[in-house]
Each structure stands twice: as C-alpha cells, then as structure tokens.
Amino acid sequence: MRRVYGWEVADSADDFFGITVDHLFGDVWTRPGLSVRDRRLLLIGVLAGQGLNDVLDIQIPAALAGGELSPDELRETAIFLTHYVGWPLGSRLHVQIEKLIAEYERG
Template identity: 60%
Template sequence: MTERFADLPETRRRGLTKMEEVYGFTMSDGEGDFFGYTADHLFADIWTRPGLSDRDRRLLLIGLLAGTGAHDVMGIQVPAALQAGDLDAEALREIVIFLSHYAGWPVGARLNSLVEETIAKQR
C-alpha cells in the first residue's frame, strides 16, 4: 500500500495504486463521482479481476482506442505499456501493422508515430 493513500478507504487505495501501475505516473485522490467510479470501480475492481493479465487488458484497450479514434488516451496507454514492460518495442510495432489493417491506414499511421516517438524516448 502506498503511504500517501493510508488515510483513504481500502477500495480507493487499491484503485489509486492500480492507476499508478497502469498509467506509470503518480496519482492523487480526485473529486467527484466520475473520479470515484474510475478509481473505485474501474481500477480497484475491473483492472484487478482474475482472468486477464495487464498485458491482455492493454492489448484490448489499445485496439479499442485505435478503433474509436481515442488518440488522447492512446497517448497515455502506449507509453505506459512500454514503461511497465507489458508490451515491448517489437510488440508495439506489430500492433501498428495489425491494427492498420482493421482500424484503417490513417489510424495506423497516427499510432505508428506515437509508437516510434515512445520507443525513441525510452532509449
């Protein structure tokens, strides 16, 4: 458990801790119902369920983000996946090729730029 979250309810602690693992950056507690559902349900409950690894979840999420054009969130998930070791440079490049054929070439080109920038920054 992260000491910064010691005064929060157990579900919120779990959620914020998982958010830090998934996103790769420091989280703090947030305001409002939307943040609460995100931390307490999506990250404390859904991201921690058995049956899928974080890598599996990343693959599904990146595919969905590419298919819906959610490039802003993809800009968070791709670097976080590389940083966490869920996906390496080879896997990310293969995802670009695969998704280009299903989500469209412009989506693939945009994802390719993000992947190559992410890999270059890691070096």
C-alpha cells in the same frame, strides 16, 4: 492505478472521477482471466480504432514502462491493427508509437 499507469491519481473532490477510478482499477483491471498485458493490448486496439490518440499517449508509455509490451511488440501491434482500423488511423498509430518509443528510449 499504480500498476496500470505507474502513478496514482490525486485525491479529488469530484465523486464521479473518484468512483470511476476505484471501480476501474480496483475491480475491472484486477479481475482474473486476463493479464494486465492482455487488457492493455485490448485497450490499445479499441483506442486506435476510435482514433483516441490522447489516451494512447498514456497507454503506450505505460505499457513500455511496465514491461508489458516491447518496442517491437508495439510496432507489430500497429501493423496488425492497421489492417482492421484502416490506413489513416493505423498510420497515425504507427507514427505515435515510434515517437513514444523514441521518448521512452531517451529516458
């Protein structure tokens, strides 16, 4: 989880969350065949297509902080995805990316 998001989840008494975190970050994100960058791009596309902007608020800053995607690559991602997810979701993604890039650049 530290590699994907830059932080770790606190120990939880909740088995569901603990098992999910262990499996997702211990098994799925670390499988061979795709880089973390590849997985991040796929996830951003899925989240944008479903309008899950709250999770994009986690993924986009993590991609910037981890050096997986540059601001220009994120902007290009929004342009590309808009043509597949539709204008309302794509324009919302564009605005969100610009806001998160500005926050990242302010440090």
